[in-house]
Amino acid sequence: MHEDRDSRHADFLRSHPQIGCFQSKNTSIRTNVRSSHKDENESPPLQIKIDWRRACPISEHQDAKSCRGDPKMNQTNVGQKLFYKDFRLLRLFMEIVKHGGFAQAQAALNLGQSTVSNQMSELEQQLGFRLCHRGRGGFRLTEEGQQVVDAARTLFDSVGSFEARMSSLRDGLVGDLAVHVVDHVSSNPASPLPDAIDLFTQKAPEARLRIYVDTPDNIELSVLNGECDIGIGSFFHHGASLRYDWLFDERQLLVCGARHPLSTRSDTELSPDAISRYPFISRSYLRQQLSDDKEPASFAAHMEAVALMILSGRYLGYLPDHLAEPWIRRGEMVVLLPEDMGYTAPFEFVRRVDGPRSTLVQTFIDCLASVRRQKTTALGVSKLDQKDPGGIAICP
Incomplete structure (x- = not known):
């Protein structure tokens, strides 16, 4: 049996000469393979040592111990050996890039x-080049670092597509589902999320639902990068690579406050003109203004x-009616010209256009659609076919 296995491995290596030599970490197999190239100065049989559970490429006739101890070997073969730990280091690097520096990523x-x-130093040593500049001058990607970012995004997209496809092949609804939402959506009575989560957990009791709170712009970026599913x-600014459906x-x-x-x-x-003279706080991702000639006082x-x-x-600002209602009821906030200065914001669920789903x-999308249909029917709202709502008039 062992001879048959070694023979199959040898046949595999004959047909894949680019694989080269492998060093075993644990259990290993030795076999001799002659090159198919005939030459009068033909070299002796090449000895190949393989760990079929976790192979670490090394150069021909390279000793195992010298391979592990020589950093140059790590640099030479980086493109051939990416294992679980390397994925974790790459994800750490992508988080640092996402948050714009080490300090911000540490907190997140x-x-x-x-x-x-x-861990960043370990990744750079593994790759063989510096990924970013850090220090007093601030965080800045090197040219190689930017290329790694682009390649890593492609890599993680491929991994995500593979996981999605494998998940779709399984009989049961299992695995992780990441949903990112804006803050205080839970207090809106029109939101279908609580009921949709209830329905989803009934249909997929073995699934693990992960919900995170973030700003709209970061949510769109997370969907694009494959960090969240929905x-x-x-x-307010729809991306071409994303699909938006009204919810x-x-x-x-x-x-304003009571004071x-x-x-x-x-x-x-x-009047709108009189109101616009007072300091106004805007949400940073909207860049709201009360008038064209006056910038917000804060964000x-x-x-x-x-x-x-x-x-x-000290400030005027916009809040959802369901969030402001308790303060308004207690007299701690006052609504200013609700008909003239108020507006309606459509909430949507977004996911990527490309790639397998x-x-x-x-299943989660179906649950959202089912609950949405029930709520809109009860409220008499007819927007189920609206996929790309028009712009919202932030300023009068």
């Missing part, structure tokens, strides 16, 4: 400075931060 990944630095939010509407109100000078004015005393990425600034009495992703 909950890792210490030495851990991030050591994104949910209000997206529900959210009413946005312009409000703000405008809080005691009646609607008849107010915030999340609505919790916007609410805090409004409650200070796993059964798990399709």
Whole structure:
């Protein structure tokens, strides 16, 4: 039996001369293979040592110990050996790039400075070149680093497509499903998400649903990069590589705090022009303005931060009606000209246009569509066929 196995391995190597020599980490097999090239100065049989569980390429006749200890060998063969640990290091590097530096990535990944630095150094040693500049001059990719980023995105896209295809071949609905949503979507009574999650977990009890909160622009980027399967939010700039489907509407109100000078004015005393003279806080991903000739006084990425600034009495800002309602009811916030200054924002779910879609992703989309249909029927809303809503008038 062993002779048959060794013979099959030898036949495989004869037909794949580019594989070269392999060094075993654990169990190994030795066999002799002669080159198919006939020459009067033909070299002696090439000895090949293979670990069929985890092969580490080395050059011909290279000793195992010298291979492990020579960093130049790591540089020479980097394109031939990518294992699980290398994937983790590449993902760490991509997180650093995504967050624009080491310090930002440390906080997002909950890792210490030495851990991030050591793992990046390990990746650079493995690749054989520097990926980025860091230090007092700030974070900046090298030319090679940018090429690695582009290649890594292609690699992870391929891995994601493979996983999706394998998942679709399995009988059961198992695996991970990543959904990214904007903040405070849970308090909107029009949102189908709670009911859709309930329905999904009934259909796929073995699946692991992971939900993350982020800003709309980051959600779109995560969907494009394959970091999440489905994104949910209000997206004002639609990307060509993404598909957007309407989910529900959210009413946005312009409000001020109870201590703000405008809080005691009646609607008849107010006008859009008078309101626009006061400091206004905009969401950073929208770049909202109350008038064309005046920039916002401040920016915030999340609505919790916007609410805090409004409650200070120093700023005006937009909040969803369901989020502002408790403060309005307690007299801590006041709505300003709701008919003139308010607007409706469509919420959509987004996913990539290209690539295979796993059964798990399709099941969640079906659950969203089913609950959406029930809610829109109950509310008398007819937008189920609307796939690309028009622009929203942020400014009057």
